[in-house]
Amino acid sequence: MAPIVSVENLEKRFAVSRKRQGARGLLGKLARETIDVRAVDGISFSIQPGEMVGYIGPNGAGKSTTIKMLTGILVPSSGLVRVAGLDPSRRRIELTRHIGMVFGQRTQLWWDLPLRDSFDLLRYIYRVPVERFRVNLDTFVELLDLGPVLDTPVRQLSLGQRMRGDLAASLLHDPEILYLDEPTIGLDVVVKARIREFLAELNRERGVTVLLTTHDISDIERLCSRVMIIDRGHLIYDGSLSAIKERFGDERMLVVDLEEPAPPIDVPGAIVEKVDGPRQWLRFHRSETTAAALIAAVAARVRLRDLTIEEPEIEDIVRRIYGGADPGRAR
Amino acid sequence: MSARATCDAASLYWQVGLRGFRRYATYRAATFAGVVTNTVFGFLRAYVFVALFSGHADVGGYDLSDTLTYTFVSQGIIMAIFLWGWWEIALGVRSGAVVTDFSRPIDYQFYWLAQDLGRSVYHLIFRGIPPFIVGALAFHLRFPQHPWTWLAFALSVELGVCVSFALRFMVNLSAFWLLDYRGVGTIMQAVWTFFSGFAIPIAFFPGALRTVSEMLPFAAMLATPVNVFLEKAQGLDLAAALAFQAGWAVVLLLVGRLMLAAATRKVVIQGG
Structure with missing residues (x-):
């Protein structure tokens, strides 16, 4: 048509x-x-x-x-x-x-x-x-x-x-x-x-x-x-x-619950965004490191009790695109 | 245009005119307040003329009755002519709403003219007749001798509205170029309050000023209809007076269309 x-x-x-x-x-x-x-x-x-x-x-x-x-x-x-x-x-x-x-x-x-x-x-x-x-x-x-x-x-x-x-x-x-x-x-x-x-x-x-x-x-x-x-x-x-997530949502958040509170974990490929008692938020890009490699690196440094990986909301991605600070844009 | 298209266009602008009438009809309290104001100002002006005429029988060809009638007729039609404070199109230019009006299958100028004529009929009846009646009860006013004069008067008022609309349309369109369109508007309002013969009859102006003022479009807005009411012009003179108004209306509407074309070009190229 x-x-x-x-x-x-x-x-x-x-x-x-x-x-x-x-x-x-x-x-x-x-x-x-x-x-x-x-x-x-x-x-x-x-x-x-x-x-x-x-x-x-x-x-x-x-x-x-x-x-x-x-x-x-x-x-x-x-x-x-x-x-x-x-x-x-x-x-x-x-x-x-x-x-x-x-x-x-x-x-x-x-x-x-x-x-x-x-x-x-x-x-x-x-x-x-x-x-x-x-x-x-x-x-x-x-x-x-x-x-x-x-x-x-x-x-x-x-x-x-x-x-x-x-x-x-x-x-x-x-x-x-x-x-x-x-x-x-x-x-x-x-x-x-x-x-x-x-x-x-x-x-x-x-x-x-x-x-x-x-x-x-x-x-x-x-x-x-x-x-x-x-x-x-x-x-x-x-x-x-x-599909916006595929294209721009390269960023992920690894949330880890530790056995006991610790200083921000220093691992390659991720940045600690926030620390709240035994819980820490690590931001990483899928294009730079895999979740598996990152978890292994974290587990090698501290004792883990639980973990989740968060995907960004579409609204957050769009907001970041608007802000001009999107990580995935090739321009 | 085919007969069908002409008929369709006529019914569209008739409908627009009806809505122009009804828009103002919804505000009864405003109408009442306006009638009171117009009447009070009529009395103020009337007493000034009563004082002026003590000791004079005739000023510029008008006796006291003529002048008082002039006063109350002009107070009555002033809202129909709408000399002051109409910014609807200019506000639309500022808000960007004008873009929507431009993207409709209508003639933008005729659309607003039709609305304004509808409005003026409402104002002529409901803002015009009451102040005149009150004035006629208090003073000796001169009523038309010939029944046809009423019709000629109504026609002359509406032609005056066309001239007034054409001028207001241009002042409003100036908002496309001027940030401070109200400045232009305020000057224009002062000009036509004086030169329309509203403040004092043009017949009272001295010599050359009177001659020139009588030829300007502003006279066609207000002085002409009032003089038609006073039967100052009859027969061929009456036809000439109406033609004078119609001529200015056509010329000014055409200039308005040129301005509109320029404004449209500006919007279309520069985005307003």
């Missing part, structure tokens, strides 16, 4: 003017230099219809710049983008009929008016046939449990209700692709779970392709079979979430 989104060597450079270093006062005002910032620096990927993809990275990594180029609101500096067979920046208005967008941080609903008014207007904006519109509205109102709040002004809705309203609004024109930007931000666990369930069902029943940016890794763990990580404009990972 042809990909619904394809991106090749996509680049976006911004010319940013700033004060020349060392120049002060009036001179500083005059002596400005223009520097080229590469917000997106040559990324390529493609997404098949019906995929749910997590797109993550630290703030300023280039996530929203990418999304803006996918929606056509930003023209790429170079590279190729195709979404639903269209060149987004040239066919932006046509493309809007294929895309739904949801922003967790702000609403697209009419703040002062009942929720229903925003929904009804979308029928006119996207020229959805009346019958089709009614079916969609009924379906989403039912699935998202919006019936009781349809006639409530949006400003009186809770964040969870508003978010569900925004989700429904983004889908009434039958988009094939849904971009979600932090859809669960600030929501409690119950609402989060409900929204994730809804998205999974939407994907299953209607085959809607979903591209999700979030800082909540559990959104991705629950929904996405695939995750792309962007950092400083580069796509540094594209694959399954579980």
